[in-house]
Amino acid sequence: MDTGDRLGKRLLEARYECEAWRPQLFRLSVSEDRRSLSKLLDEMPGMQVYDALEEQLIDLIRTRNPSERISDLAARERVRLYLGETAPDEYGVWVYYPWAVRLVHLLDEAEFIELRTNRNKYKLTPEEQARLARKRVGVVGLSVGQTVATTMALERSVGEIRLADFDRLDLSNLNRIRSSVHNLGVSKVLITARDIAEIDPFLKVVLYPVGVHDDNLSAFLLRGGKLDVLIDECDSIDIKLKLRVTARLHKIPVLMETSDRSLIDVERFDLEPTRPIFHGLVGNIEPERIANLSTEEKIPYVLKIIGEGTMSSRMVTSMIEIESTIKTWPQLGSCVVYGGGAAADIVRRMNLGQMNYSGRFIADIENIVPNDPPSGADMPLDVHVPEWTAEGMERAADRWSHGRPAALAWAPELARELVEVAARAPSGGNTQPWRWLLRGGRLFLFHERARSESLADFRALGGVAALGAAAESLRLAAHARGLELSQLAFPSADEPDLAAVFERLPAAGPGAVSHWHDELAAALGVRHTNRKTSARVPFDPAHQDALRTAAGSVAGAQLLFVSGEAELAEIAELVGIGDQQRIIDDRLNREMFREVRWTPEEAEVTRDGIYIDSLELSAADRAGLSMCRRRDALVLLRTLGGGRGLRKSAAKAIASASAVGLLTMPRVSADDFFRGGQALQRMWLVAHGLGLAIYPMTTLAYMFLRARHGGEGLSEAAVAALAEARPRFTRLFPVQPEQAEVLLFRVSQAEAPTLQSLRRTVEQILHVSG
Structure with a gap:
């Protein structure tokens, strides 16, 4: 048999494999499944087998115990205990992908979903994830649609996906459809369904490989339960119109993403059942009138639907060249992926009841990040206006x-x-x-x-x-x-x-x-705040006495220290609680970041506040601090009662401390705080002479003071957290209720800081009267 005959025979044998898209599931604890898999292994000697069940179980155990650091050895032991008497090969499910002749050992459905969606938290809450698992989304057109569908599958932000497209993959599609050359000639719905199955074999997928037409349109929208959202990514304008007419009849919302400038069109027929199709932009065009038009003849209708003014200049140019130097309108892979992700994001929010209106939106990445810098990039900073003239x-x-x-x-x-x-x-x-x-x-x-x-x-x-x-x-x-x-x-x-x-x-x-x-x-001129960290050095009693003497030279001033390992761990937790409340509360957050200077230019202009580089942060901590500016993100954190991770910086800072000190004065009054400031400066200057690094961490003490005087301005959560923390604090520092807590600070030994904060010029702060 020559090579051509052998290829023909192999193609005939593979015909069924080319049409397969559903994986087969085998559970070896079920005798019938065990027999079926054994038979399959005999029939397919070249099958590839992948078994990473232990790694999946280790991952599962670690995600269920996020606060623990579990070593590889300990994790394997936990897996052994977790399996108990069950043999590893009988645990979970074996998934066979016939189109790839590949057998994969996975966790079974519940654990698979739990682990696969773990990293969604808390971008999606568990309640939201459960709601999304009941949603049905249909996708018509699988160029942009493929990206939308696979993105929804990645997030598992849907319970059922219906896919419709009559087309097969051409080589010219591979500039925007993520696939492989061995799929050329294969139905696009099969390719997308296989991609989803290889991401998640338990996700329900329903195929319409001949696309949607008059005979099956209602079935696509309604059979097996009405769609919650219809995504229109097809090229046929008459089908677009028919989709909307039928969707409006059944009160199904429609979303379309064009991929040029990422125009996103949302029509909430579920909320507005009499809403004009395409927002009334196309009038009352009958679908039959445009069903058989050429691509060039459809351009006027496309312009009505999309709007010439919203198109990119390159798309307008391309439209002019259609059926002249190019066959049809172009699409770029980056635009398709970007738009598909945006569409999936909006569909998720629609299904969660967060986005409840119709409209047209342009998420043009070239407009967001233009080729040329915006004219206002170098606008002057908003410098704080002094109170005193x-x-x-x-x-x-x-x-x-x-x-x-x-x-x-x-x-x-x-x-x-x-x-x-x-x-x-x-x-x-x-x-x-x-x-x-x-x-x-x-x-x-x-x-x-x-x-x-x-x-x-x-x-x-x-x-x-x-x-x-x-x-x-x-x-x-x-x-x-x-x-x-x-x-x-x-x-x-x-x-x-x-x-x-x-x-x-x-x-x-x-x-x-x-x-x-x-x-x-x-x-x-050289005393400074030193936030650098180093290995902990025991607190020298002679140094402790010197600092106490310095502070005590001001009448009424008293200096208390904690230096034991357990005490320092406790004060670190308490300071972290203060940090958490300061970052998570909206007003406290705004006031905190009002003090931060993010660039050398900003620091030079204001000559006040804390320049970010002086905080001696690691790259990860700096990124974390930057994210804490996103007060919109902190809303969800407050709702979830989260934010414990915001306490970590205090733990890191105090881990290197020789001691933490508290400077007090007899009464809460302006006079006592003024004299307390004199005492803290004396203490700090003496510490500098001894080679000690001082780092104020006073926010907690001042928040305690506000909470003790009614808590005005603080949230109920902040007041409650501070009230719970206060007894723990006074066990460490036995202060009386009437005393003023002027300065809470870390004492350590560290290298010189990278830089010191700038000060306003004498001309800005001193007025010499004539």
Whole structure:
């Protein structure tokens, strides 16, 4: 027998295989199935056998225990226990794909679906997944339609798929249909059905290999249960019209995606049973009038359906060339895949009752990501407007100074030098909530409340602590220059945001500020927040005593530490709870990210906030933080009661800590927080001299403070979480209810930070009055 005869015989034998599309299922625990499979193995000696059941069971066990880290060895042992007395080959189901002569061992239906859809959570909730499993979707036309169908199969966002197309695969189809050359000449519905079966052999698929026509259109829409959505991707305009007429009669919604500019057309005949077909764009055209038109003759109708104004310039050009230099309208694989995915997404949302209206939408990727940059790409940043103006500060200063004796004059240049050093003081989120005024021989420090007031900072007291730290820095800088100062904190009840007034003194005396450790002035320009992590080093008792002494030099200040491994693990969990609430709550989230600067240019323009690179994040953590800006995504997280993963950054940060400290003052008042800020600056400067890295983690303490005072602005969930966490916190740090918790911070030893936060210029924060 020559080669041609042998090929002819083989083609005749393979004819049945070419038409097969349903996989055969064998369960070896059933004796009849065991016999049938044994017979099949005898008849098909070249069959390929794939058995990865153990890997599937390991995957199943790990997904059911997401919080555990299960080693490969432990996982195999769990598989052995899970199978019990059942032999591995009798567990699950053996699936035979006759068109590929391939036998695959799989988990049986329930476990297969559970594992295969596990990664859908929580983009789809379990309830949504169950609802979608009852939905029926029909797809007419399997170019774009193939991608829609297989995408729905991938997501398992449908329970039954009906496929209709009369066409077979041509070589010219392979620029946009994902298939193989061995499928040339095979029915497109068979190819798509096989693709789905190889993804999921349990998914119900019904085929109409001759397409839809007058005799079977109603059956396609209704037989076996009415379709929930009809997807029209066919090329025939008369069939498009007939589909819509019949779908409208039976109140079935229709979706169409054109793949040019991804025009998506939704007609909700289920909600609007009298809605005009194609939104009334084609009038009352009878399908029979256009059934036998040539491609070129259909163009005017296509333009009515799609709209010339919505077409891409290249498609318009192509339309002109149809049946001249090209046979029909072109389609690109990238556009078909993009549009098919978009269509599958919209169908899913329609079936979940989330998208309940008709309309036309253009999801043009070239418009979303244009070839040329948008004209507004370099728009200036929205810089925060200060609360205090120069005129307002002058009026407040004049009111306070009225009737007081003249003060010793300051040289403006000296004031600039001191304020520039003071502005290096720490502030929550690097908000720098200060404005300074030199007027009449006095230096006034104002609280720029607009910069510090937020839901995470109760009564802007964190900003007040920053003012205290700035005042301490000014003291040290002045003493380093041989100056004597007096300081009055909150000198006027009528001006609560006038935080302090400084005067030069001719000599030391009873009214002069303390000279406590003036040598710390050398560290003012280099003290910084250090968020780098390293291996944990035990907390040196001598260092602990030095920090306590520094903080305690301010009357009423007290410093508490936890340093045991269990205690640090507990405080990490509590700080993580605070982080979780701050990120998941909409207003807290907005305020948090208002402080973040994402580019060097943004950081340079504002010269405040936290530049992202200074957070010392890994690439994964940085990406995670960026995703946390998506407040729309956090809505679902709140609904699910989720967000535990948001606690991980605190655990990582505290894993390297030698200790976590809490600085307290006797009362919750502006004066105590101001003096607490002085204490924290002294403690921090001493820590810097000892080579210790300080990283504030104060949000939790300030949220506790708000929750303890009624929780105004916080969500019920946040208040409840904080109330539950508070007793755990006070067991670690036994503070009294009336005490102020000024600073919660990590102490560690680490390399120098990558960079330090920028500060606003002296010209921005100091006004020298004439």
